Structures are given as structure tokens and as C-alpha cells.
Amino acid sequence: xxxxxxxxxxxxxxxxxxxxxxxxxxxxxxxxxxxxxxxxxxxxxxxxxxxxxxxxxxxxxxxxxxxxxxxxxxxxxxxxxxxxxxxxxxxxxxxxxxxxxxxxxxxxxxxxxxxxxxxxxxxxxxxxxxxxxxxxxxxxxxxxxxxxxxxxxxxxxxxxxxxxxxxxxxxxxxxxxxxxxxxxxxxxxxxxxxxxxxxxxxxxxxxxxxxxxxxxxxxxxxxxxxxxxxx
Amino acid sequence: xxxxxxxxxxxxxxxxxxxxxxxxxxxxxxxxxxxxxxxxxxxxxxxx
Numbered sequence: 001x002x003x004x005x006x007x008x009x010x011x012x013x014x015x016x017x018x019x020x021x022x023x024x025x026x027x028x029x030x031x032x033x034x035x036x037x038x039x040x041x042x043x044x045x046x047x048x049x050x051x052x053x054x055x056x057x058x059x060x061x062x063x064x065x066x067x068x069x070x071x072x073x074x075x076x077x078x079x080x081x082x083x084x085x086x087x088x089x090x091x092x093x094x095x096x097x098x099x100x101x102x103x104x105x106x107x108x109x110x111x112x113x114x115x116x117x118x119x120x121x122x123x124x125x126x127x128x129x130x131x132x133x134x135x136x137x138x139x140x141x142x143x144x145x146x147x148x149x150x151x152x153x154x155x156x157x158x159x160x161x162x163x164x165x166x167x168x169x170x171x172x173x174x175x176x177x178x179x180x181x182x183x184x185x186x187x188x189x190x191x192x193x194x195x196x197x198x199x200x201x202x203x204x205x206x207x208x209x210x211x212x213x214x215x216x217x218x219x220x221x222x223x224x225x226x227x228x229x230x231x
Numbered sequence: 232x233x234x235x236x237x238x239x240x241x242x243x244x245x246x247x248x249x250x251x252x253x254x255x256x257x258x259x260x261x262x263x264x265x266x267x268x269x270x271x272x273x274x275x276x277x278x279x
Contacts, residue, residue: 017246024242025235025238025239035234036234036235036238037234039238040238043242043245090245097241197249204256204257204260205256208263211260211263211264211267212263214267215263215270218267218270218271218274219270221274222270222274222277225274225277
């Protein structure tokens with residue numbers, strides 16, 4: 001059942017990604033002033049959405065683990081954090097490439113950019129923290145608490161363009177998206193494709209974490225039995 | 232190189248990278264499953 005679900009998700013993601021690429025490079029019109037470079041936006045924003053979702057899942061599974069102590073929550077949390085860091089890296093790479101010709105600089109300490117960079121550091125620290133604690137139970141608890149606290153930066157990133165003076169464009173203002181309808185459609189298709197890709201990567205990574213955990217537990221039992229056999 | 236060519240090249244690189252990551256996850260999964268089955272066999276043999 002699980003295998004079928006994964007195959008189905010992989011197939012749907014593949015179709016969505018192809019549709020996203022078509023919408024980006026063929027369907028969406030070039031922007032009047034920025035030309036084709038503006039097409040980066042579809043990947044930039046879609047990656048940001050997927051990253052925000054990923055860190056929300058780390059937050060939610062952190063709470064789930066602390067409440068229930070079920071390791072499945074922790075497997076999803078570490079998988080989601082890794083995939084979230086990947087998407088945030090994409091955001092931080094595509095942003096400066098887009099900014100250079102538009103703002104005439106690769107990087108500026110704008111509130112949105114700075115808080116996004118901090119977000120990236122937080123989840124890099126989350127992964128480093130996990131790898132630095134040997135005891136399984138302690139690592140899971142500490143990581144869950146870190147994941148819950150770290151999520152506080154996500155709403156700050158989102159509202160940074162309205163709370164402070166920012167040169168970063170605000171896509172949603174006045175309750176609607178300020179874009180050509182064809183561009184909005186292309187963005188939505190890419191958004192769906194990236195969220196599906198997030199789900200697929202997280203699923204694959206989480207199931208790997210689950211079998212690794214199981215293998216580690218069995219290895220301990222084998223060692224214990226070998227120790228017991230010794231005179 | 233035009234902006235469009237640059238974008239297509241960058242996009243292709245990223246998607247190839249994602250594809251390789253997925254392949255590596257599947258390979259690691261299969262290897263860990265083999266180890267897991269081997270450990271289960273060892274435990275069963277010891278239990279007899």
C-alpha cells in the first residue's frame with residue numbers, strides 16, 4: 001500500500017514538474033522590463049513556499065514527538081528539515097541572480113533577505129545539532145524543541161516586508177496577487193509542483209531514516225547477544 | 232549567453248541534481264534494507 005502511494009506521488013510529481021517547466025518557459029509571457037530573467041520568479045517563490053511548508057512540518061512533528069514520543073514524527077522532522085534547507089538554498093541562490101540586474105546588487109541587508117538567511121542558518125544548526133548528540137532519545141527531544149523554537153523565524157520572514165521598510169517586492173498586497181493572470185497561473189502550477197516535490201523527497205528521506213533506526217536497534221541486539229555468549 | 236539559455240541551463244542542472252538525490256535515496260534505502268534483513272537472519276539463527 002505504501003509502495004503504491006509512493007509510486008503514485010512520484011508519478012504525480014513528475015507530471016506536475018513537467019507542467020511547471022512548460023508554464024515557466026513557454027506559457028508565461030516575458031516581463032515588460034526584466035524580460036526572460038523574471039521567469040526565475042516561478043522557481044524562487046515556489047521554493048520559498050515549499051521551504052516554509054517544510055519548516056512548518058518540522059514544527060508540527062516536533063510537537064507530535066514531544067507529546068506522543070513516536071519516532072515516526074522524528075523521522076519526518078529530520079527529513080523535512082533537510083528538504084527545507086535544500087529549498088531555502090534554492091531561494092538564496094535564485095534571489096541574488098534575480099536581484100543583480102534589477103537592484104544593481106547581488107545582496108543587500110534587506111529585512112526579507114536577512115531573515116531568510118537567518119532561517120537557513122537556523123535549520124543548518126538544527127541538522128548539525130542532531131548529528132552532534134549520540135543518545136537517540138535525547139537527540140529527538142532536543143531537536144524537537146529546537147525545531148519548535150526555530151519555526152518562530154518563519155512568520156518573521158513572511159511579515160518582514162510589511163513590518164519593516166523593505167525593497168523586496170510583496171507578492172500579496174490588498175488580499176490579491178499583483179500579477180498578470182498568465183504569470184499567476186504559471187506560479188500556481190510551479191507552487192503545486194514544488195510542494196509535491198517536497199512531499200516526495202520528504203517521504204523518501206523519512207522512510208530511509210526509519211529503516212536506519214530499525215537497523216541500528218537490531219545491531220544493538222546482535223551485539224548484546226554476542227556479549228551474552230562470551231564466557 | 233542569453234538570459235533564457237542561462238535559465239534553461241541552471242534549471243537543467245538543478246533537476247539533474249534532484250534526480251541524482253532521489254536515486255541516491257533509493258539506493259541507500261535498498262542497501263539499508265539488505266543490512267536489516269541480514270541482521271534479522273542473524274537474530275533468528277541465534278534464537279534457534
